[in-house]
Amino acid sequence: MLAKRIIPCLDVTDGRVVKGVNFVELKDAGDPVEIARRYNEAGADELTFLDITATSDNRDLILHIIEAVASEVFIPLTVGGGVRAVADVQRLLNAGADKVGINTSAVLNPQLVKDAADRYGSQCIVVAIDSKRVGDHWEVFTHGGRTATGLDAVEWAKKMAQLGAGELLLTSMDRDGTKSGFDLELTRAISDAVDIPIIASGGVGNLQHLVDGIREGHADAVLAASIFHFGEFGVDEAKRYMKQHGIEVRL
Amino acid sequence: MRKKGCAVSVDIAVVDYGMGNLRSVSKAIEHVAPAMTVVVTSDPAVIAQAGRVVFPGQGAAPDCMREIDARGLRQVIIDAAHSKPFLGICMGMQVLFEHSEEGDTACLGLLPGTVQRFPAEAMVDAEGNKLKVPHMGWNNVHQTAAHPLWSGIEEGERFYFVHSYFVQPDSPDLIAGFSHYPFPFTCAVATGNIFAVQFHPEKSQNAGMALLGNFVTWNPGEGEAACDMSGAACA
Numbered sequence: 001m002l003a004k005r006i007i008p009c010l011d012v013t014d015g016r017v018v019k020g021v022n023f024v025e026l027k028d029a030g031d032p033v034e035i036a037r038r039y040n041e042a043g044a045d046e047l048t049f050l051d052i053t054a055t056s057d058n059r060d061l062i063l064h065i066i067e068a069v070a071s072e073v074f075i076p077l078t079v080g081g082g083v084r085a086v087a088d089v090q091r092l093l094n095a096g097a098d099k100v101g102i103n104t105s106a107v108l109n110p111q112l113v114k115d116a117a118d119r120y121g122s123q124c125i126v127v128a129i130d131s132k133r134v135g136d137h138w139e140v141f142t143h144g145g146r147t148a149t150g151l152d153a154v155e156w157a158k159k160m161a162q163l164g165a166g167e168l169l170l171t172s173m174d175r176d177g178t179k180s181g182f183d184l185e186l187t188r189a190i191s192d193a194v195d196i197p198i199i200a201s202g203g204v205g206n207l208q209h210l211v212d213g214i215r216e217g218h219a220d221a222v223l224a225a226s227i228f229h230f231g232e233f234g235v236d237e238a239k240r241y242m243k244q245h246g247i248e249v250r251l
Numbered sequence: 252m253r254k255k256g257c258a259v260s261v262d263i264a265v266v267d268y269g270m271g272n273l274r275s276v277s278k279a280i281e282h283v284a285p286a287m288t289v290v291v292t293s294d295p296a297v298i299a300q301a302g303r304v305v306f307p308g309q310g311a312a313p314d315c316m317r318e319i320d321a322r323g324l325r326q327v328i329i330d331a332a333h334s335k336p337f338l339g340i341c342m343g344m345q346v347l348f349e350h351s352e353e354g355d356t357a358c359l360g361l362l363p364g365t366v367q368r369f370p371a372e373a374m375v376d377a378e379g380n381k382l383k384v385p386h387m388g389w390n391n392v393h394q395t396a397a398h399p400l401w402s403g404i405e406e407g408e409r410f411y412f413v414h415s416y417f418v419q420p421d422s423p424d425l426i427a428g429f430s431h432y433p434f435p436f437t438c439a440v441a442t443g444n445i446f447a448v449q450f451h452p453e454k455s456q457n458a459g460m461a462l463l464g465n466f467v468t469w470n471p472g473e474g475e476a477a478c479d480m481s482g483a484a485c486a
Contacts, residue, residue, distance in 0.1 A: 002432060003409065072282070094274060096275060121309040121310040
């Protein structure tokens with residue numbers, strides 16, 4: 001049976017993991033390659049790197065990181081952040097990424113999603129949707145949640161699937177950083193509206209939240225950062241918990 | 252690393268026909284075969300001379316077939332599949348068959364059978380939940396026949412999949428493994444020099460590395476002329 005996936009997310013800026021990652025005996029809390037290796041050993045099903053480098057000068061540092069990780073960690077690697085053109089997708093894939101996340105640029109230029117999917121296949125195009133509740137619906141936001149778009153999140157998800165996205169990474173901006181759990185209503189609304197897999201993100205504070213995201217939110221995968229980084233829970237521990245709650249996982 | 256020509260003898264050629272990202276495949280093979288020369292190539296001469304051939308691929312069937320022919324690779328792929336250890340991965344498995352429903356595409360016809368899409372009406376699990384297409388993630392692979400490429404890999408081991416179409420061989424004799432989504436579908440086939448898988452061994456961590464490691468040392472038919480031809484040609 002197909003397993004539900006657990007995906008640790010690493011925020012990278014200027015070639016370093018920010019916020020630090022608190023593994024036991026980790027020599028360098030900011031070294032993306034060593035952190036990726038540790039997550040791989042703990043049973044992560046995939047890894048996501050979000051490049052939040054502010055200046056274009058240091059953009060290429062992520063390429064070196066991906067090259068190094070891809071040479072020794074043989075699970076799917078997704079890289080997002082700053083992808084504006086098909087050429088950016090190509091650079092990341094050539095460095096060893098298996099999937100590329102497109103967020104703000106998908107809103108500014110939806111054709112980019114279609115062009116990239118046509119060129120490299122839907123399987124490597126992940127559209128990231130940042131969403132906030134506005135009145136009785138959810139709206140898409142860009143630029144890290146700062147810019148409202150007026151787009152309805154459910155309709156936008158359907159459009160992205162039609163244009164060729166292979167997967168959607170859905171982040172609730174209301175929940176992100178709150179540790180109060182995923183926005184389950186939002187996750188379920190979008191997961192039920194499209195046929196492609198959904199990765200739920202934003203708000204995980206404990207292991208039950210992961211279970212809820214899959215059971216109640218109908219997510220196909222769950223992404224989390226801080227609960228894993230700060231050593232509160234291990235990926236292996238999260239998987240055992242999910243299995244105990246009847247969720248199929250890769251152990 | 253992309254290399255041109257055949258100045259040195261090539262142990263393993265990864266066929267590049269412009270369909271998707273081959274870096275993961277070549278990196279994984281280099282990892283399991285550090286002493287071997289691995290090249291990613293679209294040069295028919297290099298493929299013809301290589302000792303082993305890996306035939307990956309991502310994207311849509313019509314594009315794959317068009318790109319294979321645009322590069323003049325059809326015959327060298329067919330010859331390789333007949334003559335040396337040959338590993339098809341994902342789309343590189345599907346196009347070995349006769350026909351794909353995807354874009355109503357005539358494929359290479361090396362193996363009897365067809366390629367079909369997961370039918371929308373069947374995509375519901377035992378609890379009534381909708382199943383997504385593409386089939387994406389880690390699923391159990393059940394081995395239906397003993398094969399050197401399964402050596403050291405546990406029955407039911409999980410491998411990483413991402414696909415919307417699956418192969419239906421005409422003969423059950425071809426089937427080396429199957430998976431469930433939600434019905435059983437063929438995810439590995441084997442005949443002669445050919446082993447082909449729907450999943451991605453290059454992304455399947457330890458199990459995937461075991462399978463690739465088995466491939467790089469596999470000698471189908473134990474000493475038949477087939478697998479030695481290429482080495483001689485390039486020496």
